[in-house]
Amino acid sequence: xxxxxxxxxxxxxxxxxxxxxxxxxxxxxxxxxxxxxxxxxxxxxxxxxxxxxxxxxxxxxxxxxxxxxxxxxxxxxxxxxxxxxxxxxxxxxxxxxxxxxxxxxxxxxxxxxxxxxxxxxxxxxxxxxxxxxxxxxxxxxxxxxxxxxxxxxxxxxxxxxxxxxxxxxxxxxxxxxxxxxxxxxxxxxxxxxxxxxxxxxxxxxxxxxxxxxxxxxxxxxxxxxxxxxxxxxxxxxxxxxxxxxxxxxxxxxxxxxxxxxxxxxxxxxxxxxxxxxxxxxxxxxxxxxxxxxxxxxx
Amino acid sequence: xxxxxxxxxxxxxxxxxxxxxxxxxxxxxxxxxxxxxxxxxxxxxxxxxxxxxxxxxxxxxxxxxxxxxxxxxxxxxxxxxxxxxxxxxxxxxxxxxxxxxxxxxxxxxxxxxxxxxxxxxxxxxxxxxxxxxxxxxxxxxxxxxxxxxxxxxxxxxxxxxxxxxxxxxxxxxxxxxxxxxxxxxxxxxxxxxxxxxxxxxxxxxxxxxxxxxxxxxxxxxxxxxxxxxxxxxxxxxxxxxxxxxxxxxxxxxxxxxxxxxxxxxxxxxxxxxxxxxxxx
Numbered sequence: 110x111x112x113x114x115x116x117x118x119x120x121x122x123x124x125x126x127x128x129x130x131x132x133x134x135x136x137x138x139x140x141x142x143x144x145x146x147x148x149x150x151x152x153x154x155x156x157x158x159x160x161x162x163x164x165x166x167x168x169x170x171x172x173x174x175x176x177x178x179x180x181x182x183x184x185x186x187x188x189x190x191x192x193x194x195x196x197x198x199x200x201x202x203x204x205x206x207x208x209x210x211x212x213x214x215x216x217x218x219x220x221x222x223x224x225x226x227x228x229x230x231x232x233x234x235x236x237x238x239x240x241x242x243x244x245x246x247x248x249x250x251x252x253x254x255x256x257x258x259x260x261x262x263x264x265x266x267x268x269x270x271x272x273x274x275x276x277x278x279x280x281x282x283x284x285x286x287x288x289x290x291x292x293x294x295x296x297x298x299x300x301x302x303x304x305x306x307x308x309x310x311x312x313x314x315x316x317x318x319x320x321x322x323x324x325x326x327x328x329x330x331x332x333x334x335x336x337x338x339x340x341x342x343x344x345x346x347x348x349x350x351x352x353x354x355x356x357x358x359x360x361x362x363x364x365x366x367x368x369x370x371x372x373x374x375x376x377x378x379x380x381x382x383x384x385x386x387x388x389x390x391x392x393x394x395x396x397x398x399x400x401x402x403x404x405x406x407x
Numbered sequence: 408x409x410x411x412x413x414x415x416x417x418x419x420x421x422x423x424x425x426x427x428x429x430x431x432x433x434x435x436x437x438x439x440x441x442x443x444x445x446x447x448x449x450x451x452x453x454x455x456x457x458x459x460x461x462x463x464x465x466x467x468x469x470x471x472x473x474x475x476x477x478x479x480x481x482x483x484x485x486x487x488x489x490x491x492x493x494x495x496x497x498x499x500x501x502x503x504x505x506x507x508x509x510x511x512x513x514x515x516x517x518x519x520x521x522x523x524x525x526x527x528x529x530x531x532x533x534x535x536x537x538x539x540x541x542x543x544x545x546x547x548x549x550x551x552x553x554x555x556x557x558x559x560x561x562x563x564x565x566x567x568x569x570x571x572x573x574x575x576x577x578x579x580x581x582x583x584x585x586x587x588x589x590x591x592x593x594x595x596x597x598x599x600x601x602x603x604x605x606x607x608x609x610x611x612x613x614x615x616x617x618x619x620x621x622x623x624x625x626x627x628x629x630x631x632x633x634x635x636x637x638x639x640x641x642x643x644x645x646x647x648x649x650x651x652x653x654x655x656x657x658x659x660x661x662x663x664x665x666x667x668x669x670x671x672x673x674x675x676x677x678x679x680x681x682x683x684x685x686x687x
Contacts, residue, residue: 122590126505129498130517133561137524140535147534156534203419206412216671217423220430222681223670225619227636228663231643232429235449235652245448276426284681308411337528340621344640361530366626371534378530389526 141382148375156371165376174363175377178355181267182384185356186335188268192275193331194324197282202312204283205290215287219280226277230344233273234260237345263353266346270338270354273345278334282327289320322399329392336384357381433663436656437461444652457653464657470642473631477658480631480638484618484665486549487634491556492613498557499564499609504598506565507572508580509590518569524562529622532559540627547632552624556617563616564609567680571605572598604676611673612680615666635662 148166151159169175200218204211221229236242239258247255259265293316301315339358342348348355355363358381365374428450436444437460438453466476473479502521506514536555537546545551575598583593624634633641639662642655670677 122505122509125501125590126509126511129502129561130521132558133502133521133524133565134517136532136558137520137527137562140532141527143535144531144533156538200419200422203415203422206415208416208419214419214423216674217426219678220667220670221426223615223666223677224663225621225636225666227619227621227639228659229429231639231655231659232433234643236429236432238449241444241449241652243450246450249448276429280426281681284678333526339529340636343621344643358528358530361533362622362626365533375534378528378533381528382531385526385528 144375144378147371148379150372152371152375154369154371161372165372166380169360169364169373169376169380172360174352174355174360175357175380177352178357178360181354182336182357185267185271185338186332188271189274189278189335190328190331192271193279193282194327196275196279197327198286200279200283201286201290204287215283218283221277222280224277226338226340227344229273229277230341233269233276234345237269237272260346261350263350266350266354270342270345274335274338274341277341278331282331285323285327285330286320289323290316293319325392325395329388332388333385336381336388357384433656433660436652437660439653439656441651441653449652460653460657461661463654464661468642468651468654468658470638470645471630475631477635477638477642477661480633480635481661483549483628483632484634484636484662487552487556487624488614488617491553491560491617492610494553495557495560495564495613496606496609498561499566500568500599500602500606501594502561502565503568503570503572504594505590507569508575508577508593508598518565521562522566524559525566533622533626536623536627547628547630549628549632551627552634555623555627556613556620560613560617563612567609567612568602568605571602575601604679607673607676608680611669611677614669615677618666638662 147156149160149162151157151161151164204214204218208214237257237260239245239256239261242257244255244257247257260269297315297319298311301311306314337358338356339362342354342356342359346354348359357377361374361377361381363374364370364377368374432450435451435453436449438456438458439451439460440455440457443451443454464476466478467474468476470477470480505511506518540546540551540554543551543554545554579597580593583597588596618634619636620634621636621640625637625640628634628637639659642658646655
């Protein structure tokens with residue numbers, strides 16, 4: 110017998126590598142394919158193994174919930190992206206001014222990231238509640254016709270989620286921008302100043318153009334946050350008033366576990382995944398192109 | 408230039424106050440009585456300190472039909488977060504080491520697939536988890552949530568550790584192999600002793616992420632098996648007719664305390680995890 114048995118010293122490493130690897134791959138690939146497949150079946154409360162083609166997708170795309178959610182996610186993503194990037198960049202530029210107590214400020218701007226979306230949603234729900242929150246306090250100060258009642262306004266409640274989301278995520282954008290600003294060549298900035306450019310002009314013309322890849326990274330990361338937003342909206346508006354602030358992630362949950370329609374819910378989940386793919390695949394190509402270019406220049 | 412400096416400090420201080428406001432409001436309200444909050448609004452100073460808010464939130468508050476406060480839910484969260492953090496970090500280190508230093512056929516493919524798990528939305532995995540947990544008999548148990556977070560966490564921990572270990576020179580590996588050291592000996596003797604910085608980052612990231620997670624907690628656990636994030640939502644529903652803002656603020660503060668503490672204690676490691684997790 111030539112094929113000697115492998116000694117335990119050889120088998121154990123193989124087990125230690127391949128068991129978690131296979132579990133992970135099964136999880137990432139297998140779970141995804143399973144949900145994709147369930148979306149093609151007539152499954153209701155339990156998975157059923159029939160085939161209905163695109164029926165679930167067609168049904169989903171004709172529900173009011175999904176259409177509102179799809180419109181909301183576009184508005185939410187654009188506003189969240191704009192506000193969070195603006196705040197993040199502002200904070201980063203301010204902190205880049207060699208402030209005394211920079212660490213304290215950085216700690217303050219970043220702490221919202223340590224807090225759960227649920228806590229953020231609950232607390233902002235109180236602050237934005239016109240009956241007890243900011244509106245009540247300002248009115249109590251004597252400005253009696255002050256109104257800030259977006260949370261109970263069908264057309265504006267979505268912007269409340271934007272506010273809370275930006276409060277939580279802008280510190281993150283700040284951290285990335287700050288790392289970028291610190292990597293800009295100091296000589297470059299000096300040269301600009303010697304040429305007579307003021308601080309604002311130096312930033313606009315010299316610093317920001319050199320860190321544009323960071324803008325793209327920030328956009329992509331924030332966009333995928335936005336598309337996945339669930340807990341924050343559940344805790345802050347619960348989709349209301351009415352269903353005016355539902356998001357795709359909430360439609361998925363609603364179909365799967367409140368209406369017991371696993372097939373439809375899975376179809377909605379796949380649509381949500383496709384939104385992510387639409388953001389991440391171009392970014393992946395872009396990163397690829399960047400590394401290739403860097404390799405060629407080296 | 409002096410006036411610009413003053414403007415910069417003024418603006419940054421103003422922004423700091425705005426960012427701190429929600430925390431400040433919760434801290435102050437956790438010490439105020441609910442009638443006081445109703446009368447004077449959310450933002451105000453306490454008249455007398457209602458420490459009883461904390462005792463009621465901890466052990467007396469009614470959530471759904473259980474009137475035992477958030478104590479049990481905090482315990483669930485701990486029992487979910489601690490093991491899941493430790494186990495996922497350990498296997499992440501092992502896999503990161505295997506992929507970056509030990510190398511095996513197809514390792515880059517394995518790494519690529521595992522890291523895709525970082526981006527997948529949780530909604531894509533809900534139905535498969537329902538079946539897996541049911542078949543394993545782990546539905547509505549903390550053990551089931553631990554399993555979910557270990558496997559979900561592997562994507563992150565492997566990514567973090569692999570990216571750190573690629574910085575370890577291959578010569579070190581070669582020398583150890585020539586000395587006859589095997590897979591585990593190299594891991595224990597060479598790789599782990601070099602790992603504390605990345606392990607701290609990974610542990611902080613996992614602890615915060617798992618503690619704060621909501622969707623799995625609410626989907627795969629019910630009643631008094633839920634983690635504290637789900638309990639806070641259940642609490643808001645329970646008291647929606649007659650909110651108890653003072654006690655609720657205390658509950659929110661207790662629920663947020665562990666991750667806030669980790670953030671303050673972990674400082675720069677928390678930052679590193681953020682940037683590492685984001686722009687790998």
